[in-house]
Amino acid sequence: MTxxxxxxxxxxxxxxxxxxDAIHWCDGSDAEYQQMIDQMLADGSMSKLNQxxxxxxxxxxxxxxxxxxxxxxxxxxxxxxxDAGPNNNWMTPxxxxxxxxxxxxxxxxxxxxxxxxxCMGPVDSPYSxxxxxxxxxxxxVVNMKLMTRMGKNALQRIEKDGTFVKGLHSTGDLSPDRRxxxxxxxxxxxxxIGSGYGGxxxxxxxxxxxxxxxxxxxxxxxxxxxxxxxxLESPEGETHYIACAFPSACGKTNxxxxxxxxxxxxxxxxxxxxxxxxxxxxxxxxxxAINPESGYFGVVPGTNEQTNKxxxxxxxxxxxxxxxxxTADNEPWWEGKTDGEPAIDWQGRKYDPANGKxxxxxSRFTVAAQNNPSYSSLADAPEGVPISAIVFGGRRKELAxxxxxxxxxxxxVLVGAGVASETTAANVGEVGIVRRDPMAMKPFCGYNxxxxxxxxxxxxxxxxxxxxxxxxxxFRQTPEGKFLWPGFGDNLRVLEWIIDRCENRVDAVETPxxxxxxxxxxxxxxxxxxxxALTALTSIDRGQWRAEMASxxxxxxxxxxxxxxxxxxxxxxxxxxxN
Ligand code: GTP
Ligand code: SPV
Ligand code: MN
Numbered sequence: 001m002t003x004x005x006x007x008x009x010x011x012x013x014x015x016x017x018x019x020x021d022a023i024h025w026c027d028g029s030d031a032e033y034q035q036m037i038d039q040m041l042a043d044g045s046m047s048k049l050n051q052x053x054x055x056x057x058x059x060x061x062x063x064x065x066x067x068x069x070x071x072x073x074x075x076x077x078x079x080x081x082x083d084a085g086p087n088n089n090w091m092t093p094x095x096x097x098x099x100x101x102x103x104x105x106x107x108x109x110x111x112x113x114x115x116x117x118x119c120m121g122p123v124d125s126p127y128s129x130x131x132x133x134x135x136x137x138x139x140x141v142v143n144m145k146l147m148t149r150m151g152k153n154a155l156q157r158i159e160k161d162g163t164f165v166k167g168l169h170s171t172g173d174l175s176p177d178r179r180x181x182x183x184x185x186x187x188x189x190x191x192x193i194g195s196g197y198g199g200x201x202x203x204x205x206x207x208x209x210x211x212x213x214x215x216x217x218x219x220x221x222x223x224x225x226x227x228x229x230x231x232l233e234s235p236e237g238e239t240h241y242i243a244c245a246f247p248s249a250c251g252k253t254n255x256x257x258x259x260x261x262x263x264x265x266x267x268x269x270x271x272x273x274x275x276x277x278x279x280x281x282x283x284x285x286x287x288x289a290i291n292p293e294s295g296y297f298g299v300v301p302g303t304n305e306q307t308n309k310x311x312x313x314x315x316x317x318x319x320x321x322x323x324x325x326x327t328a329d330n331e332p333w334w335e336g337k338t339d340g341e342p343a344i345d346w347q348g349r350k351y352d353p354a355n356g357k358x359x360x361x362x363s364r365f366t367v368a369a370q371n372n373p374s375y376s377s378l379a380d381a382p383e384g385v386p387i388s389a390i391v392f393g394g395r396r397k398e399l400a401x402x403x404x405x406x407x408x409x410x411x412x413v414l415v416g417a418g419v420a421s422e423t424t425a426a427n428v429g430e431v432g433i434v435r436r437d438p439m440a441m442k443p444f445c446g447y448n449x450x451x452x453x454x455x456x457x458x459x460x461x462x463x464x465x466x467x468x469x470x471x472x473x474x475f476r477q478t479p480e481g482k483f484l485w486p487g488f489g490d491n492l493r494v495l496e497w498i499i500d501r502c503e504n505r506v507d508a509v510e511t512p513x514x515x516x517x518x519x520x521x522x523x524x525x526x527x528x529x530x531x532x533a534l535t536a537l538t539s540i541d542r543g544q545w546r547a548e549m550a551s552x553x554x555x556x557x558x559x560x561x562x563x564x565x566x567x568x569x570x571x572x573x574x575x576x577x578x579n
Contacts, residue, residue: 001025004159007132010166011115014134018170019106020113026141028151036138045139049321050330056318059332060139062197063174064347067323068362068428069199069206069248071443074181076211078447085448086558087438096182100168100191103178107170107193111136117155117164118148120209120278120292125382127222127280127290129213130158131165133203140169140201142320146368147295148204165189165212167203171196183207185215185446197322198297198364209276209292211446217278218447218455221462226440227277228256229289231376231385232495235266240499243277243289243467244391245416245440248426249362251393251474251487253298257310257374259489263526267492270376271310271369272385274298279387285464290384293369299426300324300363302336307488314371321365325351325358334359361425388502393472394421394437399544400473402485402522402537403494404514405501409460412469414570415514417453418552419471436555450562457566468502471514476537484533493523511540512577513549542578549575 002008002025015023026032037058040046049057076084077096084090091099114135121128133144144150158164166189172178179194190207192200199206213224227243234240246252256274260267273291282288300321303311315321325333325342333342335357342351342358351358369375378385392415394400406412416439423433427443436442438449445452459466472494476484497517500506508515519534553571556563 002155002159004162006162007158007164011134014168015113017101018104018108018113018136020108020111020136022112024112024114026114026116026151028145028154032151033142033145036142040138040142048330049326049332053329053331054316054319057316057332058320059324059326060320060322061346061348062323065176066174066179066195066197067360068197068426069443070179070181070195070428072429073179074443076183076185076446078185082562083447085450087442087445087449091182093184093186096184096191100180100182100193103172103180103193104168104170104191107172108136114138114141116141116144116150117158118144118150118204119154119157120148120204120213121290122380122382123149123153123157125290125384127278127382127384128157128292129165129216130154130161130163131167131204131208132158133167133169135169135201137169137171137196137201139196143202143297143366144204146320146366147202147293147297149294163188165208167192167208169193169201169203171201181207183211183446185212188212188216202297205276205293205297206444209278210441210444213278213292213446214441214444214452215446218451221281223279223456225277225279226275226444227289228252228274229272229277229291229385229387230256231270231272231378232492232499233268233270234499239270240388240502241272241289241385242389242391242495242498243279243387244393244472246393247395247419247421247424247437247440248443249299249424250395250421250440253296253311254308254488255491257308257372258492259309260492261489261526264492264496264523269374269492270378271372271374272376272379280384281459281463282383285462287387287459287463287467288384289387291379294379295366295368296372298365298367300334300365301359301361303334304336304338306338307336310373313373314367315365318371319365319367321363323360323363334363361431387467389470389498390467391470391472391498392416392419392439393474394419394440395424395475396421396434396473397475397477399541399548400471400476401516401540402476403470403472403497404511404516405498405508406469406471406514409466409469410457410566411514411570413453413456414552414567414574415469415471416456417449417556417567418548448559448562450559450564453567454564457564470498484537486527486529490527493527497522512574513540513545516540546575546578549578
């Protein structure tokens with residue numbers, strides 16, 4: 001129940017259409033969380049993991065056809081297809097509503113409808129925005145509790161603001177044929193049916209905080225980005241905040257909570273966010289970031305004490321696991337775990353390597369951010385943190401060097417627009433195919449990329465001391481398929497160079513694609529890396545880059561008349577310099 005009549009009317013209307021047996025308004029309390037967990041334990045949709053070793057940890061197995069985002073079933077509905085752009089699947093709003101309303105009719109019969117008021121960002125921040133998700137999935141409720149500020153306080157803010165993003169979700173019958181994720185940016189609303197998984201179902205995350213928020217951000221003059229936010233405190237006690245956009249399953253969570261290697265003593269790393277950043281210019285024209293989320297929905301495979309000790313520690317308690325395997329002792333298990341052996345696979349079958357991996361490749365943990373040993377208290381600061389550098393990146397076996405710096409903001413926008421990366425298990429579909437993923441936002445930009453790049457470019461005139469822009473690649477490989485760079489904690493060696501560049505403390509080598517490090521300026525103390533590998537990581541192959549720039553040019557031209565001229569100019573200048 002709420003005193004906000006628009007909210008009450010919407011809840012009543014949805015209930016009248018979906019016909020739930022009961023309606024539950026979520027208050028966000030711990031007691032409510034436990035009660036929902038108990039209910040799922042009772043109905044079998046959740047099971048207890050070994051409570052001695054993993055206190056308050058639970059396992060959920062999703063439908064085997066419902067294990068990742070579904071970009072091909074995700075739509076942006078606008079009157080004019082040009083407003084959604086070639087980067088989105090499109091429908092008219094009336095078609096979208098008709099299709100969804102038919103699927104939602106009576107779909108909550110026999111179920112409880114949960115009303116989840118949530119606030120993306122600190123409840124007292126002017127940069128935060130609220131939403132309400134209506135869902136028939138208790139799994140969604142407990143995930144939203146861990147990942148967002150939800151319940152009573154959020155509802156109070158919504159009643160004060162008078163506005164909220166409307167998100168309607170039902171697991172429906174989980175049939176892939178009746179699965180759609182639709183966005184109506186002009187109405188600030190979302191309808192999602194047929195999936196209970198991650199970004200398809202936890203509507204505060206990708207649907208609201210990226211697709212709807214990016215659209216709103218353009219109208220209001222800010223940016224909603226697929227970026228981690230991390231604070232790096234040097235041995236001298238100076239902290240820089242960096243925001244990094246890497247595509248799904250390309251290393252954001254890991255970088256956001258990295259552990260400095262022993263050979264870089266005195267560094268401290270503070271996590272502000274691991275997936276989404278909202279960036280605003282403050283009154284002084286400085287770019288500040290908040291993390292709209294308050295928890296993580298992270299990739300499990302690969303997580304261990306060596307790669308990411310903070311994550312390994314934080315998921316030992318109060319964590320929901322989705323689609324991992326379990327050991328004979330009922331401990332969670334996944335590929336890359338350094339102890340134990342799988343007994344039961346992610347589908348609940350006796351583990352048999354003939355059936356594939358024990359844990360699903362996109363198996364996830366859900367955990368509150370406060371569980372993270374490197375949690376920054378500034379994650380709750382209403383004013384956010386000032387950003388020194390923006391870093392784009394992708395998963396590229398070849399071509400992209402370890403790190404390079406854009407020569408200007410405009411050039412940096414081109415670097416972001418030209419990002420390409422190998423596809424991963426975070427989306428249903430083929431893995432390992434290189435595709436353009438501008439600013440790591442290909443699946444998440446709620447409007448035409450051409451307009452989005454214009455919006456990015458507009459910051460050059462509005463900002464004061466804008467962050468420098470970089471590109472990194474942790475994933476270069478030898479022809480034999482071995483990573484050239486150790487990655488994980490050692491990525492701090494690259495971030496140190498980035499900070500030194502921001503502070504004008506180190507020179508660089510000018511190339512047509514940007515400034516590259518002198519190999520000697522990357523701290524390789526105690527690192528087992530050959531001179532050849534380092535040279536390969538810090539140089540460019542002009543022939544390959546000529547082809548890449550031509551391909552970026554073609555890609556940009558596919559946006560036609562809407563493509564900002566400044567971006568075309570950047571691309572042409574670099575292509576010319578490479579010839
Ligand atoms: P989303 O949650 O899908 O947005 O993913 P993410 O960008 O947060 O990726 P995450 O940090 O979860 O990493 C994805 C996978 O890449 C995991 O299996 C990691 O172990 C692996 N990975 C992360 N960082 C590195 C790195 O520096 N080097 C290598 N080789 N692998 C990495
Ligand atoms: C991603 O795919 O980028 C994720 C996971 O962070 S999901 O929440 O499913 O979008
Ligand atoms: Mn993500």
